[in-house]
Amino acid sequence: MGFIKYDVNRYTPKQMVVIPLVLLVLSLAVLGYNMTTTGMPITPGMDFSGGTAVTLFTSESPESLSASFSGYPLISIGEGVNNGKYIKFGPMDDDSLQSLATLINERYPDAKIDQIGASFGETLQNQAAIALVLSFIGMAIVVFLAFRAFVPAGAVVLSAFADIVMTAAVMAVIGIELTLPTTAALLMLIGYSVDSDILLTMRVLKRQGKLDEKLSGAFHTGIIMTTTTLAAVAAMWAVTYFGNVPVIPEISAVLFIGLLIDMMNTWLTNAGIIKWYMLGRGAK
């Protein structure tokens, strides 16, 4: 692949880790700031905060739609391509919901409705948080068991941690909400972001040969790996985003961002640390 000009051997370990380290601190600051001001590191979507979302296709203007639904706790009306409209409502009681569902069924029989109660949303949010923590711990255990050496395993876990934190920070900044699908994407990232790190660590620790050669060989393979996944994810995003399909665009957007960040963390953070580790043990 000609378009990547980065030479993994050109920089010293210190130079390599400095950029990701600064970005990691910045990301933690963004998430921390959100946490103190809103109570959540990323804006929670309807899945977690509760509410009702309606997806329908109509040529009616948002104004006329908002007039139709004025009796309900309307939050926002979004517009997509092909007359797609996303209408969001705040939490409401069972009777209002029943009357809203009846109204929508009469006027827009082809509308998709999703509703999550506030307390159910909270339960989902707690479970999602537990799932994220358990996944991360599980991944870390597998990595430590596989390498049984503190520095290389720690480097993999650190770069996976940086992947998740930076991805979450980007989500917060560009306004991707934390929902069930985006949580799933973050979990998948925990699993997948480490595979290029594992490739790098395995090659450097277990292969014979010069460190420089092993690093650039691993880089060569690693980049093509991540690019193929990026290509699949980007294609999936484009088709579903422009096709007004829910769920999949959010998952693929988070995976795409996460994989880009993972490239940096693998070939700067993790490669920097493992290079330092090998040089310290007298490798050439």
Place this chain on the structure above:
Amino acid sequence: MNSKELIALLKNWQVALLVILLIASAFLIYPHFDDGEPATNIKYGLDLSDGTWLQMEFQSEVVGFQTDRPVSDFLADIQKNLDAEIYQVDQNKLEIRTFYTREQLETAFTESGGTLTSYEQGVSKETAEQVKKILEDKLNALGTKDAKVNPLTGLNGISHYVRVELAGISLSEAKEIVGKQGRFEIRMHTTGNATEHVLYGDAINTVGVPTQSVEGKTWGIPFTFTEQGATEFRAAAIQYGATTDPSQHYLDMLLDGNVVYSAPLAPSLAANLQAGPVRELSASTGSGDEGLADAKNLEIHLRAGALPVEVKVAGSGYVPAALSDYFKTMAMVAFIVATIAVGIVIYLRYREPAIVLPMIAINLSEIVILLGIAAAIEQQLDLAAIAGLIAVLGTGIDQLVIITDEILHEGRVPSPNIYQKRLTRAVGIIMVSAATVIIAMLPLALMDLSTLRGFAIITILGVLIGVLITRPAYGKIIMAILSK
């Protein structure tokens, strides 16, 4: 490749297994025409097939208790204190069938001379099963095709939610069906087989759980009449002569016009009725397991389709047929475009069709086997699961790249001996990264975060198929191709 080499290749068990599984999957998926429409055995989740889902939260809690007093005294006090129906799950667990906060219960338990040792919102397994049965009966009675009722049970056996999925029914309709009750009626035999109306279901105040009588060991369902109901019941019993000659005047219970229970008044009850209204009754069903089973059914009937525990809608959704068909098409398009994109990237890297084509073929076979297994275990595919499927496609290719590069190391095709060593090393890398993905997805597969479970299961299956079947087979195939 000539036929001889092909046969040699097929003798590798990895390759043979791949081929067998591919054929098996084709049968499992079973693409066919149904009324001229293409159809498969793959089950779709609700966002890809029209219908409604309702997730309902039980307004009830399962609590642990401890008391120094006799348990029955303690229970009676608690019952009085809370004015709620209480079901004893086991020696030290109670199900309280009205919603109370932990603090409220702690106070009530302390006042009754006990302590609350644990608290969790939800119902016991038995109650969850009963709710499932009531809802299924109700949905089947209405002729609803393809209705699914699943209590979501945690690892501790307590169900916090019950999820209902109804194909082809709108959200407002679904809510009405679930909330609707049957018509319960009590009639009394007058002369011969002729019967007269006595009471409707609204005269029944509470319905208890199956209890065994102390003397006869027979099972029965205690229930109470409202004050007015008890007066009317007495008047009817006297009018038709059931109090003086019970055996000639059977009592029938009907649900939606069908007799669900028929028995004479007990002599003692008949005597009591003669003296005054009786509010607390028990309908006995016989002894042994059969009596218990009948009692359970009668309990459901007495409730006339009402659930033993109140439920509140926690979440719901509806996808119309037009949209679900469209999503299915788009998911298919996304999948094809993703495959092409992956193919282009791989081609740019290797520029060798002899490597690129097997890679894509192996990758697609992974998806086919995955779909075959999904069809076999009836795992539903929803939008999230399809995103998982496409991600499996992207990362599956990663692993094939690792194998290819590991084998092509230093640009030469190695001797079989070195080749095996390198393949083992490549598989080592793949195993570790597969293990991390599986571990990372495990919490999602075990917990019940609604749609995400399908995503996690599909991802884990995809990784397992890749690691155990398709990638080892690829190692053999690519070796055969490269050694030419």
